[in-house]
Amino acid sequence: MNKNVVLLSTLHKMAETSDSEDRKPAIILDYNHNKGGMDNLDKVIGTYSYRRISAHWSLVIFHNIIDVSSYNAFIIWNKINPTWVPDKRNKRRVFPGQLGKALVTPHIQRMERLPRTAASAALVKAVQRAESWPDPPEAAAGAGKRR
Template sequence: MSTVHKAATVSTGEDRKPDVILDYNKTKGGVDCLDQMVAAYTCKRKSNRWPMVVFSNMLDVSALNAFVLWSGINPAWNAGKTFRRRIFLEELGKALVSPLIQRRKSVPRGAASLRMLNQIRGQPSSESIPSTSTATPPTKRKRCHVCTSNRKKTSTVCPKCREYICKEHSVTITTCHKCM
């Protein structure tokens, strides 16, 4: 469909094709070129969900458009390199992800992940454990973190690591086996 051609005119050549089709055939190379360039560096994956296919195509086309604009504005950027688009996509990905990585460094973590992080860093785990005097009693019932097959719900919390623990896996002072 085209809004450029108001009248249904036909070419004067021997093929007698409509002008709409002739104009399309002249300009369809741009779409083919776009598809070829997008296929070189794509984020598409096999998916049976059409919204994911549309989303990955939008990402691919917008990344290519960003590269074309960047190259037009900065023609001297990495001029001697052969894989300029790949370098651009790597820098684009890092620029998009780095603020989230920086934010995750300061996000408060759960007690178990904080303890594991401190073990990796070689720091003593006693500094990272919240004190029981400032901790509020649990208001929700959650599943025991020790049970494997029958994950029982409980409101009892280990005073040291603040993980939910059922009566079966706790000691009389409601401490989990890890914190004994």
């Protein structure tokens, strides 16, 4: 069976092949040489992921973009601030929570009207007073079931 395959690359301009017996195209050799980086990225972002099960391909792509962006932000933040949370062994685990808080705090502080639920009002008041974030009511009460 003879199969024709079209390979596209922005890096490879010429149709070069290897000198070995199998005569593989250079684009395939480069891909095989570098694919470990993507496998490693998938492994790392899979540990602390924002992914949710979805049948919508657009949500799957969106969550993957969030995962990769969060990991990239962690790498940059860690290089710029090597002494950040020195007492923590697993900084990667702490980072998403801190990132989320840093992203929503300015929006919460700008809110003029308090939300209607008691839990969300307590959260807004705590952020406005620049205190530590309170525990959610479910965690405090020990009710771990979703409703």
